[in-house]
Amino acid sequence: xxxxxxxxxxxxxxxxxxxxxxxxxxxxxxxxxxxxxxxxxxxxxxxxxxxxxxxxxxxxxxxxxxxxxxxxxxxxxxxxxxxxxxxxxxxxxxxxxxxxxxxxxxxxxxxxxxxxxxxxxxxxxxxxxxxxxxxxxxxxxxxxxxxxxxxxxxxxxxxxxxxxxxxxxxxxxxxxxxxxxxxxxxxxxxxxxxxxxxxxxxxxxxxxxxxxxxxxxxxxxxxxxxxxxxxxxxxxxxxxxxxxxxxxxxxxxxxxxxxxxxxxxxxxxxxxxxxxxxxxxxxxxxxxxxxxxxxxxxxxxxxxxxxxxxxxxxx
Numbered sequence: 001x002x003x004x005x006x007x008x009x010x011x012x013x014x015x016x017x018x019x020x021x022x023x024x025x026x027x028x029x030x031x032x033x034x035x036x037x038x039x040x041x042x043x044x045x046x047x048x049x050x051x052x053x054x055x056x057x058x059x060x061x062x063x064x065x066x067x068x069x070x071x072x073x074x075x076x077x078x079x080x081x082x083x084x085x086x087x088x089x090x091x092x093x094x095x096x097x098x099x100x101x102x103x104x105x106x107x108x109x110x111x112x113x114x115x116x117x118x119x120x121x122x123x124x125x126x127x128x129x130x131x132x133x134x135x136x137x138x139x140x141x142x143x144x145x146x147x148x149x150x151x152x153x154x155x156x157x158x159x160x161x162x163x164x165x166x167x168x169x170x171x172x173x174x175x176x177x178x179x180x181x182x183x184x185x186x187x188x189x190x191x192x193x194x195x196x197x198x199x200x201x202x203x204x205x206x207x208x209x210x211x212x213x214x215x216x217x218x219x220x221x222x223x224x225x226x227x228x229x230x231x232x233x234x235x236x237x238x239x240x241x242x243x244x245x246x247x248x249x250x251x252x253x254x255x256x257x258x259x260x261x262x263x264x265x266x267x268x269x270x271x272x273x274x275x276x277x278x279x280x281x282x283x284x285x286x287x288x289x290x291x292x293x294x295x296x297x298x299x300x301x302x303x304x305x306x307x308x309x310x311x312x313x314x315x
Contacts, residue, residue, distance in 0.1 A: 002029040003247055004114045006107070008067065010038025010124035011048035012084035013217045014239040017197075018123060019049075020211050021240050023056040024308050027247045030058070031118070032110050036067035037077045038124040038169065040088035043096065048087070051094030055213060065106045068127035071170035073265065077125075080165075083224050090220030092213060107132060108139060115142045119246050122177075123149045123239035125166055130173035133180045146181050149242035150174065151188035151259075151273030153292060160268040164189050168271030171263045178259055184290040186259070187242040188273065191252065191293045195241040195301055196234035208310040241301065245293065248304060253295040258287050 005028055009015040022028040033053075035045040049064050070077055087093050107128075111118060120143050122129050133140055150166035157163040167174045178184065197218060206215040221235040245252060257275040264270055275292060276283075283289065303314040 002027045004029050004031050004118045005243070005246060006032050006034065006110055006118060006120050007243070008034040008036060008120065008122040008124060008129055009045075009239060010036050010040065010088070011045040011052065012039030012088045012239075013090055013221045013235075014237045015039075015123055016048070016052055016089060016217060017214070017237045018240040018243040019052050020056060020214070021305070021308055022243060023058065024210065024311070025247075028243070030062055031114060032063040032065055032106065034065045034067040034107060034128050036124050036128050037069050037071075038166075039084040040079055041077075042066060042069045043100075044088055046100055047094050047097040048089055050097045051089075063103075063106050063110065065103055066100060067104065068125065068131065071125060071127050072130065072172040072176075073170060077169065083221075085220060089213070090217040092216060104128075108136065111139055111142055116144050118143055119145050119147065121147045121243050121246060123242055125169045126150070126173040126177050127170045130170070130176040133176055137180060140181065145183040145185065145246070146177075147185045147187060147242055147246050148177070149187050149192060149238050151186055151292075153188055153190055153273055153275050153294070154277060155188075155190050155193070157272070158189060158193075160270070160272075162269055163262075163271035164273070167261060167273055171261050171271045174271070174273075175261045175263060178261065178290060179288075185245060185254070186273075186290055186292045187245050187252075188292065189238075191296050192238035192241055193236050194298065195238070195296070196232070196236050197305070198234035201234065201302075201306060205306070205309045208312070210311055211309060214309070237305075240305070241296070244301070244304065248300070251296050251300045251304070252293040254291045254293055256289040256291045258283060259290050259292070
C-alpha cells in the first residue's frame with residue numbers, strides 16, 4: 001500500500017503527468033482528485049480527470065470531485081490555451097463528461113476515512129483547499145501534510161515578473177491556506193522550472209509504450225516553452241515533481257521560513273510570495289513558518305521519473 005494522496009488540480013498537461021506517475025508508482029495511492037478551474041474551466045477539468053482515470057484504468061474507488069469554479073477574488077478566471085491547449089491536454093480532446101453531480105463534500109468523507117495517513121497535494125489554484133479551511137478547520141487538522149505547487153521566491157514569476165500562476169490566480173486563497181494549514185511544504189518555481197523532461201526522455205517513454213498520450217501532450221507543452229525561451233532543454237513538469245516530493249523527501253533542499261503573500265489587485269506584485277532568506281534573520285518563536293524547497297537533485301529526479309514512467313531501472 002502506498003501513501004494515501006488527495007490531489008487538487010486543474011488537469012492540464014503537468015497534472016496529467018503527475019497522475020500518471022502516481023498510477024505507475026507502487027508508493028502512491030490516489031484516493032481522490034479535486035477538479036478545479038485553472039488551466040481550463042472546472043467543467044473541462046472534471047472531464048479531463050475522468051478521461052485520465054479511464055485512460056490509466058484508475059480503480060473505481062478513486063473519487064472525482066468537482067472543486068471551485070471561480071477564485072475568492074470574485075473575478076472570472078483567465079485560461080491559458082496557448083500553454084495547455086484549448087482542452088487542457090495539448091492536442092487531445094477528451095470531450096465533456098455527462099451526468100456530473102456536485103459532490104464537493106466528498107472531501108470531508110475522504111479526510112474522515114484516512115485521517116492522519118492522508119496527504120493533500122495541491123497542484124493548481126488554492127481556492128478549493130482554502131474553502132475547506134474556512135468551513136472545516138478542525139477537520140483539516142487531521143490531514144497528515146500538505147504539498148503545494150506555487151510561488152516564486154526571489155526568482156522570476158511566470159505570470160508577472162514576480163508572481164507564479166497558482167498564487168497569482170487566487171492570492172486570497174493562498175493566504176488563508178498558509179495562515180491555517182500545518183505541516184506545509186511549498187514546491188515553487190525555484191525548483192519546478194528546472195524539473196524538465198527533455199524530448200529525448202519523452203521519446204524513450206513513448207517507445208516503451210506505457211503512456212501513449214504523453215508524447216503528444218509534452219510535445220505541445222515543449223513547443224510553448226520553446227517559443228518563450230529558445231534555450232530551454234525540455235518541458236518543466238511542475239505538478240509531477242510536487243507530487244513526487246511527498247515520497248521523495250531526500251530529493252530536495254529545504255528552508256523553513258515565514259511566508260507573506262501579496263494580495264493587491266492591479267499590481268504586478270499580486271500573488272508574489274515573499275520569504276526572508278537572509279541567513280542572519282531572526283524570527284520570533286511563535287512566527288509561523290513553512291517549508292520551502294529551494295533546490296533539488298536533478299539526477300535523482302531523472303532516475304526516479306524515468307524508472308516509474310518506463311518500468312525500467314535507471315541508475
